[in-house]
Amino acid sequence: MTALPDEVVLSVEDLSIDFRLRTHILHAVENVSFQLKRGQTLCLVGESGSGKSVTARSLLQIIDKPGTIVGGRILLRNGNEITDVASLAPGSRAMREIRGRRIGLIFQEPMSSLSPVHTIGSQIIEAIRLHSSLDKKAARERMVELLRQVEIPNPDQMADRYTFEFSGGMRQRAMIAMALAGNPDILIADEPTTALDVTTQAEILDLIKRLQVERGMAMLLITHDMGVVAEVADDVAVMRFGHIVERGPVDAIYHAATHPYTRQLLASTVKLTHHVEGKLAVVALSPEAPLPILSVRHLSKTFGWHGKANTLRAVDDANFDLYPGENLGIVGESGSGKTTLGRLILRTVEPTTGTVLYRGKDGSEIEVTKLGKKELRNFHRDVRLVFQDPFASLNPRMTVKDVIGDPLIVNGLAKGKALEDRVAELMRLVGLDPMGMERYPHAFSGGQRQRIGIARALALDPRIIIADEATSALDVSIRSQILDLLLDIRQRLNLSFIFISHDISVVRYFCDRVAVMHRGKIVELGEAEQICTAPQEAYTKSLISAVPNPDPRDKRMLHRQRFVAPANA
Amino acid sequence: MLAYIFRRVLYMIPTLIGMSLISFLIIQLPPGDYLTSMIATMSDSGQAVDPAQIERLKEIYGFDDPFYIQYLKWMWGIVSRGDFGWSFEWNQPVSRLIWARMGSTLVISLLSLLFVWIVALPIGIYSAVRRHSVGDHVFTFFGFIGLAVPNFILALTLMYIAYRYLGQSVGGLNSPEYAEAPWSLAKVVDFLAHLWIPIIIIGASGTAALIRILRANLTDELHKPYVITARAKGLPEYKVIMRYPVRIALNPFVSAIGWVLPHLVSGVTITAIVLNLPTAGPLLFRALVSQDMYLAGSFILLLSALTLVGMLLSDLLLALLDPRIRFN
Amino acid sequence: MTHETIGTHAGPLYVAADGPSISPLKQGKTVSTAAIGPWRLIAGKLVRQKVAMVAGFIILLLYLIGLFAEFLAPSLPATSKPQYTYAPPQGLSFFVTKPDGSSELNFHVKGYKVEIEKVALRRTFVVDDTKVVPVGFFVKGPAYKLWGLIPMNRHFIGPVNPNDPMYLLGADRLGRDVFSRLVYGTRISMSIGLVGVAMSLVLGVVLGSISGFYGGWVDTLIQRVIEVVSAMPTIPLWLGLAAAIPLTWSPVNVYFVITIIVSLLGWTSLAREVRGRFLALRSEDFVTAARLDGSSEARLIFRHILPSLTSHILAVVTLAVPTMIVAETSLSFLGIGLKPPVVSWGVLLQDAQNIRTVATAPWLLVWPSLAVVVAVLSFNFFGDGLRDAADPYDN
Amino acid sequence: VDYKEANILKEKVSSGALPPLKDRLPENPLVIKPVESVGKYGGDWNMALVGGGSLSMLFRYQAYEPLLRYKPDWSGVTLNVAEAFDGNADSTEYTIRLRKGMKWSDGHPYTTADVKFWYDTILTDKRVAATGQGHWKSGGQPAKLEVVDEQTFKVIFEKPNGMFPLQVAWANNDQTTRCPKHYLEKFHIDYNPKADELAKQQGFESWIVAFQTASGFRDDNAFFLNSSKKPCLHAWMFTIAPGENTERAVAERNPFYWKVDTEGNQLPYMDRIVYQMVADPQVLLLKAMQGEIDLMDQYIATPNNKSVLYDAREQGQYDFYTLTSTEANVMNFIFNLNHNDETKRKLFRNKDFRAALSMALDRQSLIDAVLVGQGAPAQPSIKQSDPLYNEQLATQFTNYDVDKANAMLDTLIPKRDDQNFRLDEKGRRVTVIFEIDQARAVFLDLFQLVIPMFQAVGIDAQMRTMDRSLWETRVRQGRDFDATAHQFGANGGVAAMLDPRYYVPTDSNAMYAPAWQLWYLDRNNANAEEPPEETKKQLELYDKLKSTSDPAAQQEIMKQILQGAAENFYVFGISLPPDGYGIVKNNMKNITKIMPNSFGWPTPAPTMPEQFYKV
Numbered sequence A: 001m002t003a004l005p006d007e008v009v010l011s012v013e014d015l016s017i018d019f020r021l022r023t024h025i026l027h028a029v030e031n032v033s034f035q036l037k038r039g040q041t042l043c044l045v046g047e048s049g050s051g052k053s054v055t056a057r058s059l060l061q062i063i064d065k066p067g068t069i070v071g072g073r074i075l076l077r078n079g080n081e082i083t084d085v086a087s088l089a090p091g092s093r094a095m096r097e098i099r100g101r102r103i104g105l106i107f108q109e110p111m112s113s114l115s116p117v118h119t120i121g122s123q124i125i126e127a128i129r130l131h132s133s134l135d136k137k138a139a140r141e142r143m144v145e146l147l148r149q150v151e152i153p154n155p156d157q158m159a160d161r162y163t164f165e166f167s168g169g170m171r172q173r174a175m176i177a178m179a180l181a182g183n184p185d186i187l188i189a190d191e192p193t194t195a196l197d198v199t200t201q202a203e204i205l206d207l208i209k210r211l212q213v214e215r216g217m218a219m220l221l222i223t224h225d226m227g228v229v230a231e232v233a234d235d236v237a238v239m240r241f242g243h244i245v246e247r248g249p250v251d252a253i254y255h256a257a258t259h260p261y262t263r264q265l266l267a268s269t270v271k272l273t274h275h276v277e278g279k280l281a282v283v284a285l286s287p288e289a290p291l292p293i294l295s296v297r298h299l300s301k302t303f304g305w306h307g308k309a310n311t312l313r314a315v316d317d318a319n320f321d322l323y324p325g326e327n328l329g330i331v332g333e334s335g336s337g338k339t340t341l342g343r344l345i346l347r348t349v350e351p352t353t354g355t356v357l358y359r360g361k362d363g364s365e366i367e368v369t370k371l372g373k374k375e376l377r378n379f380h381r382d383v384r385l386v387f388q389d390p391f392a393s394l395n396p397r398m399t400v401k402d403v404i405g406d407p408l409i410v411n412g413l414a415k416g417k418a419l420e421d422r423v424a425e426l427m428r429l430v431g432l433d434p435m436g437m438e439r440y441p442h443a444f445s446g447g448q449r450q451r452i453g454i455a456r457a458l459a460l461d462p463r464i465i466i467a468d469e470a471t472s473a474l475d476v477s478i479r480s481q482i483l484d485l486l487l488d489i490r491q492r493l494n495l496s497f498i499f500i501s502h503d504i505s506v507v508r509y510f511c512d513r514v515a516v517m518h519r520g521k522i523v524e525l526g527e528a529e530q531i532c533t534a535p536q537e538a539y540t541k542s543l544i545s546a547v548p549n550p551d552p553r554d555k556r557m558l559h560r561q562r563f564v565a566p567a568n569a
Numbered sequence B: 001m002l003a004y005i006f007r008r009v010l011y012m013i014p015t016l017i018g019m020s021l022i023s024f025l026i027i028q029l030p031p032g033d034y035l036t037s038m039i040a041t042m043s044d045s046g047q048a049v050d051p052a053q054i055e056r057l058k059e060i061y062g063f064d065d066p067f068y069i070q071y072l073k074w075m076w077g078i079v080s081r082g083d084f085g086w087s088f089e090w091n092q093p094v095s096r097l098i099w100a101r102m103g104s105t106l107v108i109s110l111l112s113l114l115f116v117w118i119v120a121l122p123i124g125i126y127s128a129v130r131r132h133s134v135g136d137h138v139f140t141f142f143g144f145i146g147l148a149v150p151n152f153i154l155a156l157t158l159m160y161i162a163y164r165y166l167g168q169s170v171g172g173l174n175s176p177e178y179a180e181a182p183w184s185l186a187k188v189v190d191f192l193a194h195l196w197i198p199i200i201i202i203g204a205s206g207t208a209a210l211i212r213i214l215r216a217n218l219t220d221e222l223h224k225p226y227v228i229t230a231r232a233k234g235l236p237e238y239k240v241i242m243r244y245p246v247r248i249a250l251n252p253f254v255s256a257i258g259w260v261l262p263h264l265v266s267g268v269t270i271t272a273i274v275l276n277l278p279t280a281g282p283l284l285f286r287a288l289v290s291q292d293m294y295l296a297g298s299f300i301l302l303l304s305a306l307t308l309v310g311m312l313l314s315d316l317l318l319a320l321l322d323p324r325i326r327f328n
Numbered sequence C: 001m002t003h004e005t006i007g008t009h010a011g012p013l014y015v016a017a018d019g020p021s022i023s024p025l026k027q028g029k030t031v032s033t034a035a036i037g038p039w040r041l042i043a044g045k046l047v048r049q050k051v052a053m054v055a056g057f058i059i060l061l062l063y064l065i066g067l068f069a070e071f072l073a074p075s076l077p078a079t080s081k082p083q084y085t086y087a088p089p090q091g092l093s094f095f096v097t098k099p100d101g102s103s104e105l106n107f108h109v110k111g112y113k114v115e116i117e118k119v120a121l122r123r124t125f126v127v128d129d130t131k132v133v134p135v136g137f138f139v140k141g142p143a144y145k146l147w148g149l150i151p152m153n154r155h156f157i158g159p160v161n162p163n164d165p166m167y168l169l170g171a172d173r174l175g176r177d178v179f180s181r182l183v184y185g186t187r188i189s190m191s192i193g194l195v196g197v198a199m200s201l202v203l204g205v206v207l208g209s210i211s212g213f214y215g216g217w218v219d220t221l222i223q224r225v226i227e228v229v230s231a232m233p234t235i236p237l238w239l240g241l242a243a244a245i246p247l248t249w250s251p252v253n254v255y256f257v258i259t260i261i262v263s264l265l266g267w268t269s270l271a272r273e274v275r276g277r278f279l280a281l282r283s284e285d286f287v288t289a290a291r292l293d294g295s296s297e298a299r300l301i302f303r304h305i306l307p308s309l310t311s312h313i314l315a316v317v318t319l320a321v322p323t324m325i326v327a328e329t330s331l332s333f334l335g336i337g338l339k340p341p342v343v344s345w346g347v348l349l350q351d352a353q354n355i356r357t358v359a360t361a362p363w364l365l366v367w368p369s370l371a372v373v374v375a376v377l378s379f380n381f382f383g384d385g386l387r388d389a390a391d392p393y394d395n
Numbered sequence D: 001v002d003y004k005e006a007n008i009l010k011e012k013v014s015s016g017a018l019p020p021l022k023d024r025l026p027e028n029p030l031v032i033k034p035v036e037s038v039g040k041y042g043g044d045w046n047m048a049l050v051g052g053g054s055l056s057m058l059f060r061y062q063a064y065e066p067l068l069r070y071k072p073d074w075s076g077v078t079l080n081v082a083e084a085f086d087g088n089a090d091s092t093e094y095t096i097r098l099r100k101g102m103k104w105s106d107g108h109p110y111t112t113a114d115v116k117f118w119y120d121t122i123l124t125d126k127r128v129a130a131t132g133q134g135h136w137k138s139g140g141q142p143a144k145l146e147v148v149d150e151q152t153f154k155v156i157f158e159k160p161n162g163m164f165p166l167q168v169a170w171a172n173n174d175q176t177t178r179c180p181k182h183y184l185e186k187f188h189i190d191y192n193p194k195a196d197e198l199a200k201q202q203g204f205e206s207w208i209v210a211f212q213t214a215s216g217f218r219d220d221n222a223f224f225l226n227s228s229k230k231p232c233l234h235a236w237m238f239t240i241a242p243g244e245n246t247e248r249a250v251a252e253r254n255p256f257y258w259k260v261d262t263e264g265n266q267l268p269y270m271d272r273i274v275y276q277m278v279a280d281p282q283v284l285l286l287k288a289m290q291g292e293i294d295l296m297d298q299y300i301a302t303p304n305n306k307s308v309l310y311d312a313r314e315q316g317q318y319d320f321y322t323l324t325s326t327e328a329n330v331m332n333f334i335f336n337l338n339h340n341d342e343t344k345r346k347l348f349r350n351k352d353f354r355a356a357l358s359m360a361l362d363r364q365s366l367i368d369a370v371l372v373g374q375g376a377p378a379q380p381s382i383k384q385s386d387p388l389y390n391e392q393l394a395t396q397f398t399n400y401d402v403d404k405a406n407a408m409l410d411t412l413i414p415k416r417d418d419q420n421f422r423l424d425e426k427g428r429r430v431t432v433i434f435e436i437d438q439a440r441a442v443f444l445d446l447f448q449l450v451i452p453m454f455q456a457v458g459i460d461a462q463m464r465t466m467d468r469s470l471w472e473t474r475v476r477q478g479r480d481f482d483a484t485a486h487q488f489g490a491n492g493g494v495a496a497m498l499d500p501r502y503y504v505p506t507d508s509n510a511m512y513a514p515a516w517q518l519w520y521l522d523r524n525n526a527n528a529e530e531p532p533e534e535t536k537k538q539l540e541l542y543d544k545l546k547s548t549s550d551p552a553a554q555q556e557i558m559k560q561i562l563q564g565a566a567e568n569f570y571v572f573g574i575s576l577p578p579d580g581y582g583i584v585k586n587n588m589k590n591i592t593k594i595m596p597n598s599f600g601w602p603t604p605a606p607t608m609p610e611q612f613y614k615v
Ligand SMILES: Nc1ncnc2c1ncn2[C@@H]1O[C@H](COP(=O)(O)OP(=O)(O)OP(=O)(O)O)[C@@H](O)[C@H]1O
Pocket: A164, A165, A166, A167, A168, A169, A170, A195, A196, A197, A303, A312, A314, A333, A334, A335, A336, A337, A338, A339, A340, A341, A388
């Protein structure tokens, strides 16, 4: 066994992973090498679908079925001993001891990765007790503590809730808590903050940093957020098409990138820090404003299955208008009710109170909240939703072709060969290879699945798209291209967007107006540029201040202000 | 939750009345009545029966009354005095007959249920986890033999083997020499020696179903991301499987729990008949065939009530097992 | 505005310069990357499962046997030869040893030496090596009508001399050929009973889906119906029915009606199981997504949710098959199963339900059981294959 | 005389629980001559009951104690409970004397008061309906009972009733010895004004139901159910009666039993009879093979089971005894001669039609296949060894002659359809549906072979099997059936006179003539139909037979009836029944090795089980 430098805890050498598919062998990862050092962070960035998650999973030997490690070594240091993880049998005891204890993994898709039938707390407690000798009570205390550390409000109560009662970001944080529960020496975080608002994200990154300093934890951070990379990385590796194309200290990557792809990434990042050029007039504010296409009035949703005392106002008296051709961004704290708001508009969650008015193609106004089943179906044809959790929203038993083609079929728009062509075209449009048409959703990378969701939303002629974190799993380069695509479509079809996102830069680039949500309420609504540069409300200010800066020489997150909410209403 | 249970219990009353009415009606569907079947048995042994006397008996026992009168009388007896009527065939109050058989019925049914679960659960899991392994195929093969060979024949064959090669007294739960003896170690041993045949037979047909269904449902769950999450925590494989996918794969079983209770009482009738088990199944069977209507009716009422309770339990368990159901 | 506009105007946004590298499955082959449809995908996967294909082949074979029963059976199912009651199976052999020790190709079975034991009331048979019963293919034998239409007298296999005894699988208590009866039994067993399975499957799935999908009062109603139906006493129902059905109906017709009623009563457990799964699945995001895509409720149920239950349903169906095939054995207790002269596997098993058979003529029990087991296992393995082929995770 | 008793009883006497033996026995106990030797006390007779309900065969083992009983060879009757039984010359008055000092199993005296109670509350009480005991009636009127003293009573008939003594001995015609007044009177309103309240307390609707339940005279099954509380005169009395326990029934020796052996030992020898309750005959078979059954023939001793029982003799330590058959035929083909359908009725009533079908049967092959060669072709008839034997009745139309059969049918129904089935007058295919009780396995086997034979002569014969109750309703109580098959009917001697069902339609067992037998029983019945002359003549002869008491004269009349039967050819059959068998453990002694098999002569009770013993 080759000797490793002392500070290296994990060394991946020439790792190659193949997927044996029906038609061919896919070399998802080829000859990848990198090293993780004590207390340091290696950021793995790269194109969506380039093999980052597969690499991460291979470290724990949990790659999905047809995937196999076909070459290379994964050397893990254990004191002075060194084990080759790649040579261990996946179900072996030795492997089990590494999982969770030595290497903790935060899955890319926290939404689907948690058990639907166990409480969040119990799943974390299980991880705690597995790797420590704490008794039940102590384990619970530790679990609550962990949840608190990841900024879950009322952790004591929330621990006893189920996955589906958590918002996307909350699930992600629960996932982080679970990965941290075993006090791992190495943390592999696969896009751990995609569903988190910048403030929470900052807190989490801080937490991890602290652990790194205290316990010398090494971290492999996979992310698309170049800002985050700049803030936390020590080293950066850039992946594309299964290869690491460039690797080096963070500063070198940002300021002296050599590989064209790296440069393209950074360029896209910069592009996204400004509002899109040649933007449309903000129609809402012009005097000859057309009638809004969608009006939301006093919309509220109360979740209350835990007894009266425990009801939660997920959305609290929301009011806004959406104009034709407008992009309305919604930002806000994780768990503040953004997803719920989107679902209320579509009535996949029934509002507790309030109305939603929609102006149809013929100009007539429809009260969505009163629609019957059939009219609702027509409404859904005009207003499309991109789900926050792409994996859960794709039927695991339908091939991608069926998934994207389904809206076309049910609305009688295409069938047979035409359907196939149309699906292929949609896939190409969002940057997916039509060759994957026959694959099932689970055989895609996170970002690819997200794009499948987008393709599905575009399949019909929508008038409004409610996009819930629609680009969070995409690398900046593709993200900017997708956003441009959407803008282009908007222009041609006079499409409106409700664009829910945590990524302030994306909001700024893409949206005309922005609504800021906090604890179910819309606290501020204004022009995007203004909100992003000169926020009025305290919460918005703190939010903006926490946006990471994609420049390792200017780490802005450290200067952020923390918003302390007034006593819970 | 409590409100839900309360509502369900309220629903039960009309359902039960409806069920008892329907079953009472169905019990009377076959031509003739208890007396006809009595005459049938008698003439079978070579006796002739006087028709005039039959008429008289019909009158005395109220077989002449219209259906609803008979029903109301019976119901009134139950409600007012807890009297479930009289069994013509056994010349005994129905309730005494039913209770007399309950003990052994429950013991045997519970034991075999337990047996089925203890055997089938691990095998089902094994079969799902090691799909298409030799073990999986072997279990499938034997399971289906148990299912495809009628219980009756299986019972006869096993009893023949027990007789031929083990020299064991067959049928029933005790050898004749222990039938009157007080419980002792030897009697327990004898009892256990008699128990294996019924349990194997009941198990043979029951386990296959359980194994296959568990295998089917579990296979679907095994690849779900949350299972991989559990694995990534470092949980041992059996815990991963037991805690996560198995729990979800149990959904169909929990749905079917509604039938476990009535099944405990009336299950495996034919096996019990062949094996001479003193359980309630054969009693019910005879009551139905010989049109001993109050006995049959009471049995069915009991079974209906158990079905209702079972279904309620099943729904509650379903919600307990899967919170997504609870909150919908 | 049509869809093409998006595409034509915007053009593909992002074209991968090159993707992750790929290589053909086998060295030297070119990679064909054309995507195929889901059904072809499933079919393709199915074809590659050897066990399932063998099973499917056996099922097909069974149906062929059922179809050409008259031709395949060496004798008629009801022909009884009193002198061969309970004759044991003979072995089929290809060579006879001539007196001089050399052997000669002669397809034959061995005849019997019969003795009557008066006290024991039986005939004892000893396979007599000296008696050779030549056997041939496409021989002339008892006349029959194929499918009740075409008069024929050729049999696929049979003794060259029609009066010779040939009991490949033994004879039953009336001296009838078990092999022929088994062949004839295939026809009924593989058809009528399965109609019932299909019907209760449909009922169970449809009502269960509706109950679980809609919930609310629909669910309440269906659940009450399930309770009532499942607590319904069937025995008096059968007895009543047996009296109500006109005597002039043929036994097969009667049995057909009975199977239909069995299925009308037998759907409840499947319905509840399906409902349970629906309750859990209906709030899944992918269902919501499909709803937002404009799927009708029927499509949501059958196209989107139900496939998730494929495994369960296939398992339930394969489990129901044997139950239905042998249902007669328990129904006959009540006088409503299939009855002689109709021949089915269940009827054969029914005949074997006694100690006499178990102790002295096990072939009467073994062969029909085996037939059922083979059929059921084939259905099962084929179903398994289907399941695996439809499983997205299975490669 | 010095009487002796079993040890268990001795102990009870010495402990004071029982009076001494002398006080328990009647003054003149019945002395039984053991079959082989005087036995010794002790042991259980291990038996089984199949199914919960069919208890009527308990007469066979422990409950055959009528006033007179049949002799072991069924040649006539002998004294039993009655100490004397005399009839007058024209058979209208019988004087019967009971044994003085005879006691019920609870020690209460058995006297004429019990008989009187039975006469008043059961036989003549219109409120209570009890079965049977038709022999106490003549011309539809119950006989008169005259109680002379505590032991003596007279039965006076309006018309001569010469068969009375023979009938008294019939298995279940023994209610006079089964009706303990002291036990039953509290249930009857005439004896206990509060009977209704008592009934209500017990959960009965009225005293009638309660009385019926307690007396058990509703039917034979009811009598034996839960009868452990009811005193009896039997050798063994139930301590756990059927129905009181679902697994077993136990009968223990009756300390007041009134029979002794030739050495003065009070009978019975065996302590108990233990019945296991078995739900299925196949299990019983295994138990027998295992040696758990001491003596039995019912349920298990079928031709088909013989070979397995034969093979298991060693392990089960038993051997066979022979049951001579008392049945007229193994299976009788019964056509409904009173069919509601005009054409069918006409056809079925034609003797040639039936004769042709009879000749279409290849009886020998049926015998070979189903009866393993045991039996000989024969019509339902009296057996050859019997003085009543009638050759024409036994052998006519038994030759297998398809051509002849076809020729006969061609004159009746010449037309045929495209499938070669014959067409009747109306041009309908001649279809005969045989309705069979599915429990009769032998019939089913026979019919599978018979149907092709009928089809060969152009008759579309079909078989429908059905549940027994349905069969009862359709066949025994209906007139819409075409044909059926049945067994029973007697093949000789006393039995043939008591049960002549296939020779002359006297009761509902004559299923070939449902309307004629009704006419015989009750001319006013709406469904009755006057039979043709030749049948009427037979019925008149039967009336004459009943009023004759001289055995020789009875035989003479019976011969005439049988000749009529031969000419009328109501039914036809296949074979004389081969002898049956039973199994008996090797250690059982005093067993008669050959005996008749019948319900009325309740096998093996007339061979006196009380003197069976075990070594
Ligand atoms: N089905 C539900 N049952 C109970 N509570 C729920 C449910 N769905 C959402 N909530 C709660 O409502 C609140 C708002 O959730 P929502 O998903 O709308 O947040 P979000 O703004 O989308 O957050 P994120 O950015 O993390 O996705 C959260 O506190 C969540 O716990």
